[in-house]
Amino acid sequence: MAKVLVVYHSQSGNTEMLARSVAEGVTKTENSHATFKRAPDANTQDIKNCDAVVICSPEYFGYMAGAIKDLFDRTYEELKDDPEIKKKPFCIVISAGNDGSGALTHIERICKGYRFKKVQHPIICKGKVTEEILAQCFEIGRTIAEGVNAGIF
Ligand SMILES: Cc1cc2nc3c(=O)[nH]c(=O)nc-3n(C[C@H](O)[C@H](O)[C@H](O)COP(=O)(O)O)c2cc1C
Numbered sequence: 001m002a003k004v005l006v007v008y009h010s011q012s013g014n015t016e017m018l019a020r021s022v023a024e025g026v027t028k029t030e031n032s033h034a035t036f037k038r039a040p041d042a043n044t045q046d047i048k049n050c051d052a053v054v055i056c057s058p059e060y061f062g063y064m065a066g067a068i069k070d071l072f073d074r075t076y077e078e079l080k081d082d083p084e085i086k087k088k089p090f091c092i093v094i095s096a097g098n099d100g101s102g103a104l105t106h107i108e109r110i111c112k113g114y115r116f117k118k119v120q121h122p123i124i125c126k127g128k129v130t131e132e133i134l135a136q137c138f139e140i141g142r143t144i145a146e147g148v149n150a151g152i153f
Contacts, residue, residue, distance in 0.1 A: 002032040002148035004141065005046050008056035009039045009067035014095040014129050019056040021134040022093060025141025032145035039067040044075045048082065051148045052089040053116070054141070055107055059094055062102035072110050079114060089153040091120035091140060100124035119153045120144065 004026045008019035019036065026034035037046060047053060057068040079085045092107050094100040104122055111118070120140055125133045147153045 002026070002029070002052070002145040003035065003050045004032065004145055004148070005035045005037065005042070005050035005053045006056065006141070007037050007039050007042045007046070007053065007068075007071065009065040010056075010058060010095075011065075014125070015056050015058045015065075015093070017129045017134065018093050018095055018123070018125055018137045019054070021137035022054050022056065022141040025138035025143075026145045028138075029142050029145040029149075031149055034141070034145075039065070039071040042071055044078045047075055047079060047088075048084055050088075052091075052119070052144050052153065054091050054093060054144065055111075056093040057095075057103050057107060059096035059100045059103035062099070064103045064107050068107070076110075076113065086115045087117040088114070089119040089144065089148065090116040091118065091144065092122040093137060093140070094122065094124045095129070096124060096126055098126055100126060117153065119147060
């Protein structure tokens, strides 16, 4: 059973739509389960218990959302040397008005600190959330779940 944590922050709903689509891609995959959580509700146990994590953040002021940073702040010390965390597959989904690169760069840097393993290219949604980008998010959810179940990651 592939257990995928989809963690997100969203103020005006864009990142939430993307995250929901990722989670749907996971749950529509055989033998897979998505845990769908707002970042303030997530904790070390959620990260430890999953087989893969998808981090979904808006870009605010050229950086990740504060709530996503707060999740890292709350969990890093406990998890950084945990062998269960090492090489945990992850990928990133960003919602941005017109850029997204700042949020992406900083999340990737922190994920290196956790020693997570990047298994998919990030998705950056610039501007309006379209059906096309939602389909990409769905696919990334499916691909991660399938990859975990196949033992590829
Ligand atoms: C406080 C604030 C700061 C923002 N800063 C940026 C930014 O630096 N770069 C960018 O491309 N978009 C920026 N945006 C636009 C958001 O990234 C974009 O509207 C995003 O879709 C919001 O996601 P949400 O609906 O999940 O909150 C900002 C929006 C807000 C509210």
